Amino acid sequence: MKSPPSLEDLIGIEYSKLGFFREAQEKIAQLHASTLELERRRQQIQAILDGITDVMAVITPEGRITSVNRVFYEVFGGSSPIGRACYNVFRGSDRFCDPCPATIAYETNRLCRQEHILTLQNKTRHFEITASPLRDPQGRPCHILLLKRDVTLEREYQAKLNHAEKMSAVGLLAAGVAHEINNPLTAILGFVQAIRKRLPEVRDRLPQEFRSTLEEYTEIITDECARCQEIVQGLLSFSRPYTGATTAVDLNQCVQETVRLVRHRFREFPGLQYAQELDAKLPPIQGEPSQIKQLLLNLLLNALDALPNGHGAVRVRTFVRNDHEVCLEVQDTGCGIERESLGKIFAPFFTTKPVGRGTGMGLSMCYSIAQAHNASIEVESEPHKGSTFRVVFGLMP
Numbered sequence: 536m537k538s539p540p541s542l543e544d545l546i547g548i549e550y551s552k553l554g555f556f557r558e559a560q561e562k563i564a565q566l567h568a569s570t571l572e573l574e575r576r577r578q579q580i581q582a583i584l585d586g587i588t589d590v591m592a593v594i595t596p597e598g599r600i601t602s603v604n605r606v607f608y609e610v611f612g613g614s615s616p617i618g619r620a621c622y623n624v625f626r627g628s629d630r631f632c633d634p635c636p637a638t639i640a641y642e643t644n645r646l647c648r649q650e651h652i653l654t655l656q657n658k659t660r661h662f663e664i665t666a667s668p669l670r671d672p673q674g675r676p677c678h679i680l681l682l683k684r685d686v687t688l689e690r691e692y693q694a695k696l697n698h699a700e701k702m703s704a705v706g707l708l709a710a711g712v713a714h715e716i717n718n719p720l721t722a723i724l725g726f727v728q729a730i731r732k733r734l735p736e737v738r739d740r741l742p743q744e745f746r747s748t749l750e751e752y753t754e755i756i757t758d759e760c761a762r763c764q765e766i767v768q769g770l771l772s773f774s775r776p777y778t779g780a781t782t783a784v785d786l787n788q789c790v791q792e793t794v795r796l797v798r799h800r801f802r803e804f805p806g807l808q809y810a811q812e813l814d815a816k817l818p819p820i821q822g823e824p825s826q827i828k829q830l831l832l833n834l835l836l837n838a839l840d841a842l843p844n845g846h847g848a849v850r851v852r853t854f855v856r857n858d859h860e861v862c863l864e865v866q867d868t869g870c871g872i873e874r875e876s877l878g879k880i881f882a883p884f885f886t887t888k889p890v891g892r893g894t895g896m897g898l899s900m901c902y903s904i905a906q907a908h909n910a911s912i913e914v915e916s917e918p919h920k921g922s923t924f925r926v927v928f929g930l931m932p
């Protein structure tokens with residue numbers, strides 16, 4: 536096939552000799568080079584944007600997205616957001632967020648930082664949002680650059696750290712109080728026991744009714760002192776992390792032995808459905824069996840207490856999760872825990888039970904036992920539906 540005539544063919548060699556053609560050729564070459572350079576720079580900028588590990592979007596003052604980076608698609612899914620409203624893409628909403636960081640950045644012509652909580656694929660995620668104005672040559676904002684950094688893990692660690700710090704502060708306070716109470720308590724118990732011992736000496740000189748009242752009172756004082764001592768021991772063990780020797784512990788055996796202890800209480804709950812699902816292949820964990828039994832006992836007693844009028848189901852499970860976590864779970868269909876109480880249940884003395892029934896020490900002890908075993912306690916609860924307490928241990932080294 537014949538190739539189309541070139542510029543040289545059309546205008547003749549004479550003109551090129553005059554320099555015109557060469558000039559045109561040079562201009563074309565320059566244009567070609569600058570197009571290549573522009574494309575190279577565009578690719579470089581795209582590579583930089585794609586290299587940013589935060590979600591990036593450029594939006595107009597009206598909130599329309601004009602460009603995004605690769606991470607955007609990884610976090611928010613496949614379909615193109617170009618031309619769509621940012622509030623619709625990020626939140627599925629039909630109006631601007633209140634307050635909207637992009638609007639603030641645009642109106643103030645300054646950078647604006649906010650933290651937003653979004654739900655993505657049914658998971659709550661915390662995003663730190665930085666909105667900065669992109670300015671025209673006159674310095675006026677024309678677009679807004681949004682950077683969204685996923686800080687969910689950081690926030691979780693921060694919350695855990697705060698919780699641990701709070702627990703250790705309260706633990707120290709509790710230990711101080713417990714020590715102070717222990718001495719007078721021992722004295723009261725000693726004296727009341729002395730009175731009981733000496734009662735027979737005066738027995739015949741006292742009227743029958745007065746004598747039995749005295750006996751009853753001393754018995755009550757002894758019982759109440761014993762209860763106080765239990766609380767004090769609880770406080771002390773809460774503040775003092777367990778440092779005893781550990782062995783390989785079979786969690787299934789712990790469950791069986793603990794349930795044997797509380798089985799007699801099951802009779803108080805005629806409407807109770809108790810179930811046990813123990814993984815026969817459960818690997819052992821490193822720990823101290825009596826502590827783990829105490830932890831489980833507290834969780835079980837709480838589950839029983841939560842059943843309205845003693846009716847409902849309690850299930851104890853052991854299982855392996857994610858190949859490396861050994862879980863001990865107590866689930867009930869009881870009253871559940873109100874949202875505002877969830878953050879407080881592990882604090883010493885927090886109780887919603889009537890005076891005389893709850894000390895508020897059970898879960899705080901569970902917390903310190905779990906900590907001593909490098910385990911964590913997960914809680915899921917819904918008011919009026921029930922609660923699940925899951926102790927997650929690591930595999931034995």
Ligand code: ADP
Nearest residue numbers: 837838841871880886887893894895896897898
């Ligand atoms: P106590 O049992 O003496 O109240 P805990 O520290 O064991 O102390 O529990 C603290 C509080 O946590 C309870 O008073 C109750 O409000 C809540 N709680 C614990 N376990 C459960 C459960 N399984 N269901 C509902 N609420 C619970």
